[in-house]
Amino acid sequence: MTERVASYPAGRVESRRRGSLSGWVDRHIAFLFSLPTGVLLLGLVAFPVALVLWTSLTDWYLYTPELRRFVGLVNYVTLWADPRWPSAVWHTLYFAGASVTLQLILGLGIALLFNRQLAGRTIYGSVLLLPTIAMPTAISLVWKVFFDNTYGLLNHALGSLGLGPVEWVSSPEWAIPSLVLVSVWQHTPFMTLLLLAGLQSLPTDPYEAARIDGASGWRAFRHITLPLLRAHIAVALILRSIFAVKEFDIILAITGGGPEFASETMNLNIYLNAFDYGYTAQAAARGVVFFALILAIQLVLVRLRSRQWSY
């Protein structure tokens, strides 16, 4: 993305006003124009990050703030002693891994299907956009109704196929798969849009060559489309992984992390520790670990981007 910034060099033609205020403004325009955003982001991002790092090194318990002391890295060790944290890490990876994999498979399938000329294709595209832009908590309301064990549409549909009722969000083993289902529904269209953009940017020559050589269909997909699309797939995968790891809204609204913490992810665990239980310092340390995980995923993305487009 950063390569977009490669721009035309500064000021070949200079403003003619010098000495006046507007001349001064003109000469410092790059600085002045970046100032509001710079100040806001320093205050809203840099300072909070420093504060959360410092807090994570204290023993701050919200309800006894006067006892706050510097304790070093203790929180980063003790957080692993809470059995809910390792399972929250596992739940996060399980949820993110399962939903992103399914989103990729489905998204690629739909993108291949949509990659053709058809009158009114934009209308289908618009409809496909809806889950991505709808308010997640509102979607969660509808899914909660779908998931109802007795009167929900899902069990009703299963029943009419002769399959037994599933205890969707009320059983520990089905809680995460249910959330994965919601996530797949919500984000597969995003995957489709990213991959469709990739498909439409592919050159046509290799396909013509392949047709002349008698290769088509599956073989063309396997040996031309997939290799050409690899960079797009990698980027889409990582973008979606970061989203999925951070997922909060639908999990809190649909399962609340339950039953019995069976669907509690890192994000939810930190939220509860910080704002329900008042373990401010513990939550800060967990928040930093969580940030580090996302940073690691992002680093992979940067690596991929730097050697992207090299084929």
Place this chain on the structure above:
Amino acid sequence: MVLLSQATPGGLRMRCFPSRGTVRALGRLFTHLVFLAVVGPFFFLFFYMVWNSVRPDFLFFEPGVWRFEPTLANYRAVFSQTEILANVKNGVVVSGFATLIGLASGILTAYAIVRYGLRRLALAILVTRMIPYITALIPFWMMYRWLGLLNTYSGLVLAHLVITIPFAVWILMGFFEDIPRELEEAALIDGASRVQTFWRVLVPLVRPGIIAASILCFVFSWSNFQLALVLGGIDVNTAPVAVYKFAAAEGGSRGQMMAAATLVTIPVFAMVLLVQKHMAAGLTVGGVK
């Protein structure tokens, strides 16, 4: 069928049945059916939501029944018994101001980045999107408690700038890149100052970008749940928090849930479809958050 193919211009050639045109039409129809089947599940939820918001509650307990008995009782109950209208208003105020400030600040920065090649600044703005909200919310909450900003409009607007500024900058950068430098140089040679050039020449040219960026900023700020959940409060709760309360309550009225969900979802759809072609770019920026 044969007649049809003959009637087409240049259709004097007699074709054996079925004609090539018919096959193509059937193929198109089939393709449309496949597209519909794919898109159907994604659309169904919204249909179900709207449809059940205007049906009486008891029909939820007969999931196989698709009888339609229109009623506005759910909407009436939602309006009279819940805070949703106040919360929608709060959401509009918070997202509106966050969009306005984010855009004003973002358009200047986007121009500076593109015109002066400030790659590092662009990257720094991108990095801010990587910090998960929950990690930032802990220090935000602490700061806000000291400053008395919890449960205030200004506090929530300030926090939402974290969403709107990067969006505005990255979307508008793309629009500034498309403007030829000659336009700017011509204005400068004619004696305009850089500020005048920016305001009178460039801003009008990127107006489509401003519209797209505003709508996207507004929508993403509007849907954001976590910031308002932690930093908001009884006075400034936004729409997602109001909707969440429906989800958290056990055994609430299903019809009212659907009515509330419809109220906060459908107006947004109308807005986004106006700027659909910029959506992909916007979502990718969101993806790097």
